[in-house]
Amino acid sequence: MKKLLIFIDELYFHKSQDGQNSNELASSYTAGLFFKDINSVEKSYMVPVSKGEYPYPKEFSTTISLNSHKIYQLPAWNSVVTFAKYYFKSANNRTLLQRAFQRAIAENDIFWVRNPSWPGIIFSSLIIKSGKPLYCHIAGDIGNAWKNEKYRGINKIFAYSVSKYMHHKLRKLAKSSQSTLFCTGSTMTNHFKKINANTFYFIDSLIRSTQLTNHEFDKHTHRFIYVGRLTEDKGLKLLLFAFQDLLKSHSNIHLKIVGFGPLQSFIKDFIRNNNLENYINFIGYIPNAHIHKNLEESDISVLPSQVSEGFPRVIVEAWSYGLAVISTNVGGIEGLGRHEENILFCKKGSATSLLSALKRIVSEPELKRSLKEGTLRNREIITYDHYKALVENQLLT
Secondary structure, three states, X not given: OOEEEEEOOOOEXXXXXXXXXXXEEEEOOOHHHHHOOOOOOEEEEEEEEEOOOOOOOOOOOEEEEOOOOEEEEEOOOOOHHHHHHHHHHOHHHHHHHHHHHHHHHHHOOEEEEEEOOHHHHHHHHHHHHHOOOEEEEEOOOHHHHHHOOOOOOHHHHHXXXXXXXXXXXXXXXXXXXXXXXXXXXXXXXXHHHOOOOOEEEOOOOOOOHHHOXXXXXXXXXXXXXXXXXXXXXXOHHHHHHHHHHHOOOOOOEEEEEEOOOXXXXXXXXXXHHOOOOOOEEEEEOOOHHHHHHHXXXXXXXXXXXXXXXXXXXXXXXXXXXXOEEEEEOOOOOEOOEOEOOOEEEEOOXXXXXXXXXXXXXXXXXXXXXXXXXXHHOOHHHHOHHHHHHHHHXXXXX
16 A cells, blocks of 8 residues: 655644643644545655644644554644744754655655645655655645735735745646646646646545535525635625625625634624624634534625635535635636636625625525526535545556
């Protein structure tokens, strides 16, 4: 049986019970879940691990057992900036990281690396040099990451330099005959297919075919839901203000917000200061396994992101429950997402366009039904079963 090492640049914590560390690592992120039921290879993991306390409620989206899997634990970082601080702090840090990567390469046969990630690209380059197979998951468009409005001044210059460097390195990795590419979203797939014919459209979906449902819309209320990081670059402030404007002409609407992030206090204050408790329900962080209940109780998923996306998992989850979807057309959504057929696109960063989309879906019941019917067609291609078969077929060839 082949030995597969899975590199995921998402921060994990030692799971604790009664003040004692258990034999599990835990994360609020979900990338590691995709490989949970892939048993045709012998799996090990490489992830950054914090020595600190888990900062979220004591429920986790992903856990990895130290008893069941070999885990290569890297120093803790959770962003390009924190990785840069670690990497450039000392030559010893760089040496230790290189040794960890080389040891992992020597002890495994094939490698799945989730990119774009600065440490992931370093690791991927070493894998290529070793002559072993690299399965590279390109989950987003790093080349345009610097355009994010959160980067300003000197930070924007740094972000531009890192973005272009990582994009250049990814293209170089992609050209290797040892590389098989799994690109999330049509933009990345079309781009890298020109470089490497062994490129596949891929979504690390967690939706099983047996989970596909077709619930009925609420007849009296339009129930919107936002699921994701609570950050300004996800368009959350635009959504709140647009929803408030929509209330001026429609009272039979409700918005549920699920997620965690720096805008948590802003959201709570916005709801309280504008007396919106009866119209906006702030749920906060819940583990991925519990999100389904909130989707089942909703009609329309809204993703007003202002940053480049691969193919946001929240859209896949919304489609799996038969929800209508409103989204900005960023990253690789277009392709599987077709305007006014299974998704309603609005312009990135435009409050006017977002409000117009919200008004249309409330005022045009035939559009709402049409979007739902569009999601029900060909849904098998968004399931875990579909992409698991694709990945296993490639890993075993």
